[in-house]
Amino acid sequence: MADPLLRVDNLVRRFGGILATDNLSLEVPRGELHAIIGPNGAGKTTLISQLTGQLMPNSGTIHFAGRDVTRLPSYRRSRLGLARSFQITSLLKDFSAIDNVALAAQAHDGHSFRFWGNARKEKHLRDTARAALERVGLGSRADVLVSELSHGEQRELELAVALATKPQLLLLDEPMAGLGVTESARMVTLLKELRKEFTIVLVEHDMEAVFALADRITVLVYGRVIACDTPDAIRRHEEVKRAYLGEQHAVTRQGGPIG
Amino acid sequence: MFLLIEQLLNGLQFGLLLFLLAAGLTLVFGIMDFVNLAHGSLYMMGAYFAATFVGWTGSFVLGAVLALAATLLLGIALEFVALRHLYGRDHLDQVLATFGLILFFNDMVRLIWGPAGLALPLPTWLTTPVQLLPGVYYPAYRLSIIIVALLVAAMLYLVVMRTRIGMLIRAGASNREMAGALGINIKLLFTLVFGLGAALAGLAGLMQAPILTVQIGMGENILILAFVIIVIGGIGSIRGAFLAAIFVGIIDTLGRAFLPDLLRTVLSGAAASTAAPALSSMLIYLLMAIVLVLRPEGLFPAAKR
Amino acid sequence: MKSKLNASNAVVAVVCAALVLLPVYSAVTGNIFILTLFTRIIIFALAASSLNLMMGYGGMMSFGHAAYLGIGGYAVGILAAEGIGSGFIQWPVALAVSALFALVIGALSLRTRGVYFIMITLAFAQMAYYVASALSRYGGDDGLTIYKRSTFDGLINLSDRTQFYYLCLACLFGGVYLIWRIVNSRFGLVVQGVRSNEQRMQAIGFPAYRYRLTCFVIAGTICGLAGALLANNTDFVSPAVMYWTRSGDLMVMVILGGMGSLFGPLIGAIVYLVLEELLSQFTEYWALIMGPLLLLIVLFARGGIMGLLGRVRRG
Numbered sequence: 001m002a003d004p005l006l007r008v009d010n011l012v013r014r015f016g017g018i019l020a021t022d023n024l025s026l027e028v029p030r031g032e033l034h035a036i037i038g039p040n041g042a043g044k045t046t047l048i049s050q051l052t053g054q055l056m057p058n059s060g061t062i063h064f065a066g067r068d069v070t071r072l073p074s075y076r077r078s079r080l081g082l083a084r085s086f087q088i089t090s091l092l093k094d095f096s097a098i099d100n101v102a103l104a105a106q107a108h109d110g111h112s113f114r115f116w117g118n119a120r121k122e123k124h125l126r127d128t129a130r131a132a133l134e135r136v137g138l139g140s141r142a143d144v145l146v147s148e149l150s151h152g153e154q155r156e157l158e159l160a161v162a163l164a165t166k167p168q169l170l171l172l173d174e175p176m177a178g179l180g181v182t183e184s185a186r187m188v189t190l191l192k193e194l195r196k197e198f199t200i201v202l203v204e205h206d207m208e209a210v211f212a213l214a215d216r217i218t219v220l221v222y223g224r225v226i227a228c229d230t231p232d233a234i235r236r237h238e239e240v241k242r243a244y245l246g247e248q249h250a251v252t253r254q255g256g257p258i259g
Numbered sequence: 260m261f262l263l264i265e266q267l268l269n270g271l272q273f274g275l276l277l278f279l280l281a282a283g284l285t286l287v288f289g290i291m292d293f294v295n296l297a298h299g300s301l302y303m304m305g306a307y308f309a310a311t312f313v314g315w316t317g318s319f320v321l322g323a324v325l326a327l328a329a330t331l332l333l334g335i336a337l338e339f340v341a342l343r344h345l346y347g348r349d350h351l352d353q354v355l356a357t358f359g360l361i362l363f364f365n366d367m368v369r370l371i372w373g374p375a376g377l378a379l380p381l382p383t384w385l386t387t388p389v390q391l392l393p394g395v396y397y398p399a400y401r402l403s404i405i406i407v408a409l410l411v412a413a414m415l416y417l418v419v420m421r422t423r424i425g426m427l428i429r430a431g432a433s434n435r436e437m438a439g440a441l442g443i444n445i446k447l448l449f450t451l452v453f454g455l456g457a458a459l460a461g462l463a464g465l466m467q468a469p470i471l472t473v474q475i476g477m478g479e480n481i482l483i484l485a486f487v488i489i490v491i492g493g494i495g496s497i498r499g500a501f502l503a504a505i506f507v508g509i510i511d512t513l514g515r516a517f518l519p520d521l522l523r524t525v526l527s528g529a530a531a532s533t534a535a536p537a538l539s540s541m542l543i544y545l546l547m548a549i550v551l552v553l554r555p556e557g558l559f560p561a562a563k564r
Numbered sequence: 565m566k567s568k569l570n571a572s573n574a575v576v577a578v579v580c581a582a583l584v585l586l587p588v589y590s591a592v593t594g595n596i597f598i599l600t601l602f603t604r605i606i607i608f609a610l611a612a613s614s615l616n617l618m619m620g621y622g623g624m625m626s627f628g629h630a631a632y633l634g635i636g637g638y639a640v641g642i643l644a645a646e647g648i649g650s651g652f653i654q655w656p657v658a659l660a661v662s663a664l665f666a667l668v669i670g671a672l673s674l675r676t677r678g679v680y681f682i683m684i685t686l687a688f689a690q691m692a693y694y695v696a697s698a699l700s701r702y703g704g705d706d707g708l709t710i711y712k713r714s715t716f717d718g719l720i721n722l723s724d725r726t727q728f729y730y731l732c733l734a735c736l737f738g739g740v741y742l743i744w745r746i747v748n749s750r751f752g753l754v755v756q757g758v759r760s761n762e763q764r765m766q767a768i769g770f771p772a773y774r775y776r777l778t779c780f781v782i783a784g785t786i787c788g789l790a791g792a793l794l795a796n797n798t799d800f801v802s803p804a805v806m807y808w809t810r811s812g813d814l815m816v817m818v819i820l821g822g823m824g825s826l827f828g829p830l831i832g833a834i835v836y837l838v839l840e841e842l843l844s845q846f847t848e849y850w851a852l853i854m855g856p857l858l859l860l861i862v863l864f865a866r867g868g869i870m871g872l873l874g875r876v877r878r879g
Contacts, residue, residue, distance in 0.1 A: 052767060078769035086767075092760040103757050107769035112750040113778065119750040165768055294679060296812075344863055350679055351625055355819050356862040358812045363855025370849050483690065483808060490683045537698030544687040544694075548672060551684045555676040 003066050004029045005169055005199050006051070011060035013046060013223075020046040021057065022223035028169070033191075033200045035210045038220035039243075044203045045087055047220070048173050051201070052084045053077045065168060078107065083167035085158040087174045087203075091146045097157050098142040101129035104164035132160040136190060152183040159190070170200045176209060188212065211235070219243075261395055266516045267509065272401050274508020275408035279463035280481060281488040281500040282415060283456025289495020290428060291449050293342070294350050296357035298460055298485065299478025300364035301337075305330045305461025306468040306477065307368055310377040319382045326465045327458055334457020338450050346449070365475050376474035385469075404466050411462065412501060419497060428452060484511075487547045493557030503558065507543055514539035572873035576827045579834065583733055587726045599725055605837045606732045607793045610739050612817040612829035614786035617743050619815070620824030621752065622779040623759030624674075627682045628689025629814050632662045632784045634696055634806035636791020641708040641801040651714030651722075655792050662788025663781050665692070670780035674773060686808055696803040707802025714796055722796055732793050736830070739786050744826055746782070755779045820861060822870025831869050 006028040013021035020043045028034045036044055049055040051062060053074035061070045069077050092100050099120070105128040106112055106119065119125065133139050136156040141149065149157065155175055162170055175191070176184050188209050194200065195213065204210050210217065211231045218228040219240050227237045234240055284298050308329045313322030341360070345353050381400055388396035419425040427448055464478070471477065488507050492499025518539045522531035550558060583602070590599040615629045639658035648654065669688040676684055702708045713722040722728045746752045757765045758772045765772050795801040804810070813836070821832025839857075843850030865872055 054763065054767070073771070074766045075769050075771045078767060084767055086764070090761060090764045090767075092757050092764060094760055095757070099753070103753055103765075104768040106750055106753070107765075112754045112770070112775070114750040115746050115752075116749055118748045119753050120748065122750075161768060288679075294682075341859055348862075350682070351619075351815075351819065351823075352862045352866075354627075354682070354812075355816055356859045358816060359855040359858025359862075361809075361855070362851035362858070366849045366851035366855070370852065479809065483686065486683055487687065490680060494679065533698055533700050537694045540694040540697070541691045544691045547687045548684060548691075551676050551680055551687075552672050555680060557680070 270509030299482030305464030309465035330461025499559030666784025822868030
């Protein structure tokens with residue numbers, strides 16, 4: 001039995017008196033697309049931030065690729081192959097699309113204490129970046145400033161940046177937030193492609209997308225895992241229906257939730 | 260022992276004075292998110308106004324009241340003409356613009372009052388020492404500074420914590436949009452707060468005037484001290500400013516008074532007399548650096564916006 | 565850095581050419597004053613350029629940058645006072661001490677953010693100021709006169725006005741070229757990325773702190789060179805060069821010229837110091853005009869002079 005790529009044991013994170021992550025355990029084997037769902041305030045983004053190291057847990061451990069990464073800063077985890085996309089688009093706004101991606105590639109190509117050569121002329125960085133942009137369908141927008149890209153394009157660029165870090169695991173925090181119908185459909189197609197290659201943890205409100213894509217689904221409520229199973233089993237799960245799916249599903253269909 | 264008590268009181272007096280300056284600065288900073296380097300200029304103007312009005316009226320108290328009113332008006336005018344256009348701008352823009360105002364005020368004063376400093380003589384009833392404890396005398400004027408500043412601090416506390424205006428101020432500090440949505444006239448509120456801060460700075464300036472010479476640039480040194488205080492205390496926190504001000508005042512005063520002797524016990528006489536002034540001047544900055552290294556947001560950070 | 569012909573590039577080209585030719589003009593007309601004025605301007609432009617590297621590209625708003633002017637200056641002055649006159653020793657020492665100071669205060673200051681960073685850098689500069697004031701062996705408050713400028717084994721004579729001018733100009737152009745290389749290098753992109761979004765840079769695998777600290781040290785070192793030049797120019801160094809208003813002057817030059825633009829600080833230094841000179845000839849109370857002018861620039865000319873010129877191009 002191979003070790004899972006990501007293993008979380010008894011993770012706890014408090015904010016003041018509130019338990020945002022409540023004794024949470026989770027396993028993601030290689031090759032899986034693992035979705036995490038839950039109502040707003042369930043602690044999904046808090047969990048992602050702990051997985052990537054932006055936030056330190058109060059207790060519990062996180063193992064990635066067989067290694068304890070609980071106390072590693074985020075840049076070290078990124079080097080190990082853990083990549084994230086942000087729920088609220090978090091790009092370098094005054095840089096071009098390709099610069100954003102090339103920087104991600106640069107981060108995983110030796111150190112950057114090089115002061116003289118022109119980094120924008122390093123062919124292999126540019127090639128990697130271009131490939132990642134092509135992959136997400138932004139090949140023709142490479143030289144556009146991020147601030148001039150549409151919201152949908154920025155979401156795609158988020159993915160390209162994550163891809164350029166040569167990740168083993170993609171942590172995607174609501175990649176479809178704020179996307180229109182056609183853009184969402186494009187994103188789903190893209191994720192279907194990517195899942196063949198990468199292990200993915202997907203936090204998403206769009207239930208249709210989640211049930212279409214996920215191998216397994218973890219349901220979070222108030223920082224606790226109340227269920228973790230295949231989509232079919234989750235659909236039938238009584239507690240999930242009661243706590244969450246019943247009303248939330250309907251809400252999602254009508255207008256989309258607020259991040 | 261008496262010396263220690265006297266120096267402690269001096270430190271308290273200096274600290275309270277610094278608090279008056281820092282309170283205005285931290286209010287403006289915390290509520291309007293505005294870095295006002297020209298705050299020190301208002302302090303200087305308070306001192307110059309006082310020296311002038313006391314000269315005209317011949318009465319210390321009347322002159323002081325007039326000076327206070329003048330600084331208040333000057334502050335409101337300044338806010339109205341220039342500074343309100345800088346809210347919401349980069350801190351850097353604000354630093355640059357108010358740096359320009361410092362230049363302006365310094366030369367303005369030089370033009371009006373001339374380059375030489377002024378003296379502000381005290382009336383005789385304020386110069387006699389008061390017996391605090393048997394054998395412990397303290398200058399009446401310094402004592403009155405302590406009393407006035409404590410009264411102002413208490414009033415400030417009551418206004419901010421207990422009145423409607425204070426509630427608005429705190430609401431404005433913690434959530435500007437919310438306060439706006441509640442129908443509060445933010446512009447007017449800001450002008451008032453700025454005027455209040457200016458008056459406090461002016462009060463500090465005019466009270467300090469009889470102790471030091473009234474001179475150009477007097478606001479700059481003390482401005483930096485006031486900034487040190489609000490940074491140590493946590494930006495936007497009046498309570499933090501109060502505690503930090505007293506702390507800084509006492510440390511600074513005691514440092515200057517006792518550090519030379521203290522150093523002489525470990526160093527040679529020459530080395531000690533070289534090191535002591537530098538060390539006592541540095542003490543405050545050292546303190547701030549240590550606080551910031553250990554607590555990067557100050558000791559009492561105000562609630563996050 | 566795209567080499568397009570536009571208003572700002574044209575202005576920069578003209579200014580640089582004028583700076584190169586200035587000694588000729590001075591020799592022909594016998595106007596020595598303009599040469600000394602511009603020597604000073606060039607030195608401050610170098611200091612401001614180093615601040616720009618940190619502030620404009622690195623997003624680190626240091627309010628204590630003048631400290632390095634003093635440190636570089638005192639390194640030269642103290643060594644001269646102790647009988648070591650060789651620039652081959654004085655200048656490397658000036659650079660090394662500046663770098664070391666920057667390393668220590670940068671390591672501590674960079675733990676803070678925003679206004680706290682502005683204040684802590686200010687605090688460290690003030691400490692340096694008071695230390696210098698206490699150096700009674702080296703003039704204390706009154707400052708230290710340097711009786712003999714740095715010598716370079718006859719390679720260059722710093723007491724010759726023209727030679728010294730060209731040395732300063734070479735340092736400025738060299739400094740700006742270095743900054744240009746840095747800005748476009750891997751390192752420079754990382755530093756600018758961190759300015760734009762630190763969390764993102766961490767998430768894609770950059771230890772932001774190390775890069776910022778390195779940038780801090782480079783900027784401090786370049787400014788230390790400006791300090792060594794300044795001390796030689798005035799034959800004097802005093803605590804006053806480290807006072808916080810000096811740091812304010814440097815900031816003004818950077819913002820006035822245009823933060824994050826390569827030649828902005830040079831333009832800013834020229835405008836600020838020439839204006840100061842002109843106004844002070846016209847009236848003793850030059851700051852009465854300069855002060856409100858700064859206010860107006862902030863209110864109406866965002867992006868500084870280079871920003872304005874950039875807008876001219878777009879019409």
